[in-house]
Amino acid sequence: MQAQQESIIDLEEKYQVATYKKFPFVIERGEDVWVYTTVGEKYLDLYGGHAVVATGHSHPRVVKAIAEQAGRLIFYSNLVYNDTRARAAKKLVEVAPDAFTKVFFVNSGTEANENAIKMARKLTGKLNVISFEGSFHGRTPGSLAATGLPKYREGIRPMLEGHVYAPFGEAEAVEKLLDNDTAAILLEPIQSMGGVRMGEPEFYQRLRELCDQAGAMLIYDEVQTGMGRTGEYFFAGRFGVQPDMITTAKALASGIPMGALLMGEAMASHLKSGDLGTTFGGGPIACAALEATLAVIEEEKLLDNVCKNSAYLCSELRKLEFVEEVRGLGYLIGIKFKSGSAKPFQQGLLEQKIITGVADDVNILRLLPPLTLKRAEIDRFLVALSAIAL
Ligand SMILES: Cc1ncc(COP(=O)(O)O)c(C=O)c1O
Incomplete structure (x- = not known):
């Protein structure tokens, strides 16, 4: 052996x-x-x-859902409707805070963040994204440029423009960085890789106010804090603060690759066919695993x-x-x-x-x-x- x-x-x-x-x-x-x-x-x-x-590893209910789905239909793209995707989307929206009524499925955390940044820029018409020192948002160009741990960005040129970083937990520093061209403030509500750091309630509340004043979007990267890890399905809603978008991944489908971008009705109404897309996002197997994951979280x-x-x-x-x-x-x-x-x-x-x-x-x-x-x-x-x- x-x-x-x-x-x-x-x-x-x-x-x-x-x-x-x-x-x-x-x-x-x-x-x-x-x-x-x-x-x-x-x-x-x-x-x-x-x-x-x-x-938990290989939960029997999740295994069964994946196996049954694989036996029935492994994949078809977003060009058709699918029963499993329909149920999974409904269930995820149901456990999200009330303001989040729509989901766009992707395949990973970084992809969810790329799409959130892209949406914030497109819908506000602005460039800059303020994120935080010590943050980790992923390894593809947009998420990487927003990542506030410099070692991940070292030696990679060009870095995407329009990214600045504030010390985590310091709303006054964010205020100084905010300008007429700020599209979004992006944060992990609890910085995980940065050392499990959480802000005071007033920090999140002030970020919401600053975004409202500046016409910028507040994005919570809940790739780690989402799906029940903090004892609630999402951090969003804590301290009375709702972001404009939530990104999530990791625990979403108990290990089948999946990510999601959650948003409200108003934002979704600005998106039209072709604005967002991904081949594998919302695939039937990932959706079956998501549906089973949510059922297990609820029933157990x-x-x-x-x-x-x-x-x-x-x-x-x-x-x-x-x-x-x-x-x-x-x-x-x-x-x-x-x-x-x-x-x-x-x-x-x-x-x-x-x-x-x-x-x-x-x-x-x-x-x-x-x-x-x-x-x-x-x-x-x-x-x-x-x-x-x-
Ligand atoms: C907070 C956070 N955001 C984004 C990511 C990137 O997710 P993925 O590795 O699925 O692209 C991670 C991964 O560790 C993460 O912890």
């Missing part, structure tokens, strides 16, 4: 472009919050395949699960004397340690068969588990974490 694992690792190393630093094991199977390696080891997945597997009361167990996890973490700070909401959690770098903790947890994430801020350990994570597994994590610090 060990030899089989090594040969799989060798093959990937040989044939895949080496753009990822990978964990040294091969995952061949997953079930709920657990993943299993080719050598028979079992890992607790508190990283969720990077905030993707909302309903996963939002309640996230709220209840996140409160427990955060309060237990705050009792640990080696923990300096616990950040985030729901199952998007950042842990800062008094000793500094989070790396030794990530490594120590990995040795105890628990997968966690780090962030661009090297002092933050990130937890992005499936929404199904329960108290017993949280206790297992807390014991493992304490064992490292001792």
Whole structure:
């Protein structure tokens, strides 16, 4: 089995472009919050395949929906109506805040953001997009230009024009950057890669006011905060603030690639045939997975699960004397340690068969588990974490 694992690792190393630093094991199977390696080891997945597997790995209901759909119709484009797409669109709109009545389906987070930026520019007739230092919005040109972590933009020329960055959480700095040519303010309501940073309620409220005054659009990148991760379906609506557009992806279809751009009736009415498009967006398999994902979140009361167990996890973490700070909401959690770098903790947890994430801020350990994570597994994590610090 060990030899089989090594040969799989060798093959990937040989044939895949080496753009990822990978964990040294091969995952061949997953079930709920657990993943299993080719050598028979079992890992607790508190990283969720990077905030993707909302309903846990290979949830039977999601698997069944995908299999049934694949047996019936794998694909047809947006040029025809489709029963699964119709139901999925209705369900997603139903769980979104009331103001969001229309969806445009895409395939990834970056594609959702590209389309949001494009729409803001087209509908306002303006150029500039204000985003935030520490943000991550994706790797294609528009989303990359909006990304406020400079290392992702380094050495790539030309960068798209019209992008400026404000310090996160500082509305006065945004006000200084705002001008007559501002099309949009784009933000992750909780910066994930930037170190799980959330603003004060007044920050979001002031951004809304500034957009209204300037005739600019407020765009929430909910690629990570969407689909229940914060304990509500979306961050939009919190503190009484509704953006003009929500972009989302990752957890949307429990692991089948899918993204979405949500907007209100007024904005949608300005769009006409041909303004937005994508071949695979809204494909039947992704839509079947989305429909099943939403059904599981609802029927298994996963939002309640996230709220209840996140409160427990955060309060237990705050009792640990080696923990300096616990950040985030729901199952998007950042842990800062008094000793500094989070790396030794990530490594120590990995040795105890628990997968966690780090962030661009090297002092933050990130937890992005499936929404199904329960108290017993949280206790297992807390014991493992304490064992490292001792
Ligand atoms: C907040 C946020 N926006 C956008 C993206 C880009 O999403 P994708 O990798 O699906 O293009 C990511 C990916 O990590 C993200 O975390």
